[in-house]
Amino acid sequence: MTSAEPPVCPRCRGEALLWARVPYGWANREGGRVAGRTGVVLCPACDAQAPNAAALITWFHVHGQADDEDEEFVRLLVGWATSVSVPPLDEHAPEAEIERWLRGDL
């Protein structure tokens, strides 16, 4: 997905190349799969070493704008999007934050 305004990279606050929704999920308490989607950005600075990102970043440098009618772009996009790693959900993070808040550390 792309928009008129370039997305902002949440890691370096720089200008990212594109924003995409990728499948994301975790196992719930009963072991059932909770499936959803989450947004990720492709950042030319932060993702230069990420799997399958370099070729897509290079594609943007050459062509400028995303073009979903370009077979090469779609191939590179799918390759990157399927290898993006999203950190697993930390189910203890909210409790830890509440404890820190109650102690006055937050």
Ligand SMILES: [Zn+2]
């Ligand atoms: Zn970045």
